[in-house]
Amino acid sequence: MRLDPQKTEFDLGYLGKQSQISVYWNLSSPQLIEQSIINKEANLSPTGALLVSTGEFTGRSPNDKYIVNYQEPSDQEIDWGKVNQPFLPEKFDQLLVKVLSHLESKNIYVQDVLVGSNPQHQRRVRLLTEYAWSALFARDLLIPGIDMYADGPDFTIIQAPTFCADPQIDGTLTKTFIVIDFVKRIVLIGNTQYAGEIKKAVFTIMNRLLPGENVLPMHCSANIGMQGDTALFFGLSGTGKTTLSSDPDRFLIGDDEHGWAQDGVFNFEGGCYAKTINLKKDLEPIIWDASQSFGSVLENVTFDEDTRLLDFTDSSVTENTRAAYALDNVARRVKSGMGGHPDHIFFLSADAFGVLPPIASLSPNQAAYYFLSGYTAKLAGTERGLGCEPQATFSACFGAPFMPLNPVKYANMLREKIFDHHSSVWLVNTGWTGGPYGIGSRIKLPYTRAIISAAIKGILEEAPSEYEPFFGLKIPGIIPGVPSKMLNPVKNWESPDKYAEMAEKLKAKFRKNIDQYKGEIDSELLTLL
CATH class of the missing domain: 3.40.449.10 (Phosphoenolpyruvate Carboxykinase, domain 1)
Known part of the structure; x- marks a missing residue:
C-alpha cells in the first residue's frame, strides 16, 4: 500500500x-x-544513499x-x-x-x-x-x-x-x-x-x-577522548577537519562548525559534510560507512547506471564530491553534541609550498598569528573558478568567507579563551613535504594520524625538539611511527638552498597578509616573522 x-x-x-x-x-x-x-x-544507491547532481x-x-x-x-x-x-x-x-x-x-x-x-x-x-x-x-x-x-x-x-x-x-x-x-x-x-x-x-x-x-564561533571539527579530553581541528575545506576528527579511538562531537562558550564547546550541526573524492574504506572507515548509510546525500559522486555502484575515484564532475550524513550514522559520537574546554587545538594547513613542518607547537602569540593568518592552499573544486592545482591563500580564522565581523574580533576571543583554559595549540601541515606541489609528496594520512595522537597523548611534551630558523617554530625530533627525517622539512628537501628560497617566499606572503591588520593588532604580532 x-x-x-x-x-x-x-x-x-x-x-x-x-x-x-x-x-x-x-x-x-x-x-x-x-x-x-x-x-x-535523484537516484538511489544500493545502500539507500541518495545520489544527486548539483548541476552547474x-x-x-x-x-x-x-x-x-x-x-x-x-x-x-x-x-x-x-x-x-x-x-x-x-x-x-x-x-x-x-x-x-x-x-x-x-x-x-x-x-x-x-x-x-x-x-x-x-x-x-x-x-x-x-x-x-x-x-x-x-x-x-x-x-x-x-x-x-x-x-x-x-x-x-x-x-x-x-x-x-x-x-x-x-x-x-x-x-x-x-x-x-x-x-x-x-x-x-x-x-x-x-x-x-x-x-x-x-x-x-x-x-x-x-x-x-561571548561565544566564539569556530570553523573546526571536534572530538573527545576516553579521558574526556577535547580536541579541536581548525582548517579550510580539504585540510582534514572531517578526516582527522573521525578517529576510531575517539568520540566525534562534530566535523565542521562549533561554538566555544563559557561551559565548553558545542556543535552547531547534527551531521557531517565530508569530501569523498578518493575515499577509501581502509583509511577512513567511519566516513566510508556513514556516507553510504540510508538517507545520506551524495553530491556529484559518479555511479554505474545499472548497478548504482559508486566510484569515489572519479573526479570528472568535480573534485568537490561530498557526502552529507546525520551523526546518528557515526557509532562513536557524542550524543549531546557538547564537550569541555579544549585541551588541544590543531591548526590544519595544506601547505602547497612544502615548507611548514608536519607539526609544531605554538606559543600564545604564535597561535594568534597563525589563526589570524589562516594559511592553507585552496584545493580544487571547493569554490567556482579554481583550477586543478591548489592555490596558496590566507583565510582569516580559517573561515574568512563566513565571518561577518572583523577577523581581529574572533582572534582576540580565541587568544583569551586559550589563555583562560590553558589549551595547547599546534600547527599541523597536512599538505606537501620534500618540495612544493608537483615536486614533493602529500604527507600520508597515517603519519598525520600518528602525529595528532602523539600530541594528544602528551608524547611530544617529552620528545627532544628544535627550532627551525625561518618561522621560529618548535618542532619535535621524534614521533613514534613517523620518519624523523620528515619532522624538519629542510631535511626532507634534496636542496637546502631551494628550501630556504621557498621558505623566504612563503614568509614574505605571511608578512604581506598580516600587514593589513596594522593598527588593529599588537605590534609584536606584526613583527612575529
Whole structure:
C-alpha cells in the first residue's frame, strides 16, 4: 500500500507576502527520499544513499554572497568588503517578492531545524526549498526540529535553485545570489543547487550573532577522548577537519562548525559534510560507512547506471564530491553534541609550498598569528573558478568567507579563551613535504594520524625538539611511527638552498597578509616573522 505525504497550508504572511501555499512540511527522511525519486531529482544507491547532481554549481559562489546594509549602528559592526558585500534593503524586498512569487507555482518542501547543540545558544531555522533532496540535506546536516515553530523561526532560508536574478534590476553581480538580511532574519538563495550554500549561510548567521553572547564561533571539527579530553581541528575545506576528527579511538562531537562558550564547546550541526573524492574504506572507515548509510546525500559522486555502484575515484564532475550524513550514522559520537574546554587545538594547513613542518607547537602569540593568518592552499573544486592545482591563500580564522565581523574580533576571543583554559595549540601541515606541489609528496594520512595522537597523548611534551630558523617554530625530533627525517622539512628537501628560497617566499606572503591588520593588532604580532 502506498502512502503519499499530505500537503499542509503554509502562511507566507510572516515573510511579507499575504498569501498561503500548500507545502510538504517536515517530511521524514524516507518520505523525502521517495519524493526525490518521484520528482526525478535523484537516484538511489544500493545502500539507500541518495545520489544527486548539483548541476552547474559544484561548489560555493563566494562572489555572489551579500549582507543587507540598513546603515544602522549595528551594521557598522560588519566587516564590509569583498567577503561581506553590502546589499540595498529595497533591492532585498524586491528580490524577496520575486522569489516567493516564483515558488508559488512549485512543490515546496519545508524543514524546521535547530542550529546549536547548546540550548542556551540555539537558533531555530526554517528552510523553504524547491527540492526534496535539499530538505533531506538540511535534515541530515542540522538538527531536526521538534515542532513547526508556531511562534515563528529565528531565521528563514529560502532556496530557489531554478530562479535567476536579473543583475541590472535586482542589484546582483550575476544571476546567482546568497543574500542575508539580519533585520528581517531571512536568507535568499537563488540559481544554485549546491546545498553547501544552505549550510554556510547558517554558519554565517551564527558567526554574526554568537560573539554578542561571548561565544566564539569556530570553523573546526571536534572530538573527545576516553579521558574526556577535547580536541579541536581548525582548517579550510580539504585540510582534514572531517578526516582527522573521525578517529576510531575517539568520540566525534562534530566535523565542521562549533561554538566555544563559557561551559565548553558545542556543535552547531547534527551531521557531517565530508569530501569523498578518493575515499577509501581502509583509511577512513567511519566516513566510508556513514556516507553510504540510508538517507545520506551524495553530491556529484559518479555511479554505474545499472548497478548504482559508486566510484569515489572519479573526479570528472568535480573534485568537490561530498557526502552529507546525520551523526546518528557515526557509532562513536557524542550524543549531546557538547564537550569541555579544549585541551588541544590543531591548526590544519595544506601547505602547497612544502615548507611548514608536519607539526609544531605554538606559543600564545604564535597561535594568534597563525589563526589570524589562516594559511592553507585552496584545493580544487571547493569554490567556482579554481583550477586543478591548489592555490596558496590566507583565510582569516580559517573561515574568512563566513565571518561577518572583523577577523581581529574572533582572534582576540580565541587568544583569551586559550589563555583562560590553558589549551595547547599546534600547527599541523597536512599538505606537501620534500618540495612544493608537483615536486614533493602529500604527507600520508597515517603519519598525520600518528602525529595528532602523539600530541594528544602528551608524547611530544617529552620528545627532544628544535627550532627551525625561518618561522621560529618548535618542532619535535621524534614521533613514534613517523620518519624523523620528515619532522624538519629542510631535511626532507634534496636542496637546502631551494628550501630556504621557498621558505623566504612563503614568509614574505605571511608578512604581506598580516600587514593589513596594522593598527588593529599588537605590534609584536606584526613583527612575529
